[in-house]
Amino acid sequence: MSSFVIEGGYRLSGEIVPQGAKNEALQVICATLLTPEKVTIHNVPDILDVNNLIQLLREMQVKVERPAADTYTFQADAVDLNYLETDEFLRKSSSLRGSVMIVGPLVARFGKALLPKPGGDKIGRRRLDTHFVGIQKLGASFGYDPDRQLYEIEAKKLKGAYMLLDEASVTGTANILMASVLAEGKTTIYNAACEPYLQQLSSMLNRMGARISGVGSNLLTIEGVEALGGTTHTILPDMIEVGSFIGMAAMTGSDITIKNTGYEMLGIIPDSFRRLGITVEQMGDDIHIPAHDSYEIETFIDGSIMTIADATWPGLTPDLLSVFLVVATQAVGSVLIHQKMFESRLFFVDKLIDMGAQIILCDPHRATVIGLGNRFKLRASNMVSPDIRAGIALLIAAMSAEGTSRIHNIDQIDRGYQNIDKRLNSIGARITRL
Numbered sequence: 319m320s321s322f323v324i325e326g327g328y329r330l331s332g333e334i335v336p337q338g339a340k341n342e343a344l345q346v347i348c349a350t351l352l353t354p355e356k357v358t359i360h361n362v363p364d365i366l367d368v369n370n371l372i373q374l375l376r377e378m379q380v381k382v383e384r385p386a387a388d389t390y391t392f393q394a395d396a397v398d399l400n401y402l403e404t405d406e407f408l409r410k411s412s413s414l415r416g417s418v419m420i421v422g423p424l425v426a427r428f429g430k431a432l433l434p435k436p437g438g439d440k441i442g443r444r445r446l447d448t449h450f451v452g453i454q455k456l457g458a459s460f461g462y463d464p465d466r467q468l469y470e471i472e473a474k475k476l477k478g479a480y481m482l483l484d485e486a487s488v489t490g491t492a493n494i495l496m497a498s499v500l501a502e503g504k505t506t507i508y509n510a511a512c513e514p515y516l517q518q519l520s521s522m523l524n525r526m527g528a529r530i531s532g533v534g535s536n537l538l539t540i541e542g543v544e545a546l547g548g549t550t551h552t553i554l555p556d557m558i559e560v561g562s563f564i565g566m567a568a569m570t571g572s573d574i575t576i577k578n579t580g581y582e583m584l585g586i587i588p589d590s591f592r593r594l595g596i597t598v599e600q601m602g603d604d605i606h607i608p609a610h611d612s613y614e615i616e617t618f619i620d621g622s623i624m625t626i627a628d629a630t631w632p633g634l635t636p637d638l639l640s641v642f643l644v645v646a647t648q649a650v651g652s653v654l655i656h657q658k659m660f661e662s663r664l665f666f667v668d669k670l671i672d673m674g675a676q677i678i679l680c681d682p683h684r685a686t687v688i689g690l691g692n693r694f695k696l697r698a699s700n701m702v703s704p705d706i707r708a709g710i711a712l713l714i715a716a717m718s719a720e721g722t723s724r725i726h727n728i729d730q731i732d733r734g735y736q737n738i739d740k741r742l743n744s745i746g747a748r749i750t751r752l
């Protein structure tokens with residue numbers, strides 16, 4: 319398993335361009351299964367999770383071409399449904415969470431799908447009820463095969479239905495949406511998730527001939543159509559990467575410009591960093607972070623301690639809370655980090671405590687960070703990355719620390735960050751991949 323060796327204490331300077339969004343890529347690539355026509359997707363990030371999904375589609379006999387480094391074409395005109403029965407498919411699709419979203423398109427177009435337990439980050443319970451209940455409401459039946467530990471999903475023809483989701487699940491909404499576009503009649507999805515990922519998926523599906531309205535809200539209405547056609551789609555910049563770079567710049571005292579951020583789609587991410595005292599300057603679609611000598615966490619208006627908490631969109635994405643937490647360790651002031659959605663995402667704070675950070679893990683969901691200001695540098699350390707976002711948070715900590723750190727299990731970082739060592743080294747970081 320690969321590792322990073324990081325020499326801390328170097329400032330970054332210059333420009334960095336965010337990759338395409340991982341979580342959008344996983345959705346729109348699955349959506350290419352909905353049509354026999356060619357779909358072209360630009361700005362595809364070159365990261366493990368996305369490459370594994372593309373490989374899975376290839377093995378299902380989807381014709382995949384790569385006319386440019388970040389552009390792929392997909393043509394699902396001869397999908398091999400027998401491949402779904404193979405052990406290889408089960409092993410590969412269970413290695414990444416995004417693969418759960420092939421169920422909606424397959425059952426809608428071919429009346430059949432198989433689903434092993436999906437992979438993804440081990441960050442607490444990650445149930446799939448929303449996916450199952452929604453697709454069942456459209457008329458599909460789910461059978462569980464205990465020997466092979468997989469679900470077999472079947473439907474002759476899906477029929478539109480009204481549904482109020484029990485939670486605004488991101489991949490759940492995408493899955494149900496992709497199933498409903500080819501269902502007969504009208505589907506209404508209330509309490510739908512509405513992240514930019516889903517807004518992008520919806521616009522792409524509409525360009526393919528779907529009839530989805532309410533895009534960007536939590537009430538989606540879908541008029542089913544007989545068939546969908548090809549299209550061209552461009553993936554948005556990855557808002558989680560943009561946020562990671564903002565935090566990294568502040569914590570390492572660097573002056574950087576993040577290019578082409580898709581600013582209008584970042585929601586409250588920039589303001590949330592501003593609440594930690596970080597200067598985030600919007601320059602058109604770019605973000606400039608000037609070098610910070612220090613940054614001071616605001617209090618709430620009544621003087622009480624700031625809370626940074628996740629919420630469903632347009633609230634703050636849970637995928638950035640690990641970054642907020644690490645950045646707060648070098649701020650002046652205190653903040654409560656409240657990770658409401660996942661149960662095991664904050665345990666990595668032990669590693670930051672080893673590095674000298676002042677953090678109280680109140681319970682699995684809440685950590686109080688007492689910012690030490692940059693007078694007290696973190697100490698270098700040897701650590702293992704438990705999940706993708708803790709991984710980038712530990713990388714940021716190591717880049718700001720005194721001395722040389724090592725992070726093992728960096729596959730977790732590579733799942734979501736494209737060539738991160740090379741890109742950061744090109745603006746002044748000292749990271750070696752072993």
Ligand SMILES: CC(=O)N[C@H]1[C@@H](OP(=O)(O)OP(=O)(O)OC[C@H]2O[C@@H](n3ccc(=O)[nH]c3=O)[C@H](O)[C@@H]2O)O[C@H](CO)[C@@H](O)[C@@H]1O
Pocket residue numbers: 341344415416443444445485486487488489490630635636637658659660
């Ligand atoms: C491949 C992909 O796109 N992964 C993202 C997707 O995962 P994913 O779609 O798997 O996550 P869900 O939106 O289903 O749920 C995430 C967690 O939040 C909880 N929950 C969800 C909604 C809600 O209203 N209340 C609530 O408590 C769920 O029980 C679960 O524990 O969305 C998550 C939440 O933004 C992100 O962290 C993941 O990066």
Ligand SMILES: C=C(OP(=O)(O)O)C(=O)O
Pocket residue numbers: 340341367415416437438439637706707734
């Ligand atoms: C949790 C994440 O990914 P996944 O849902 O693919 O595990 C993430 O991107 O932060």
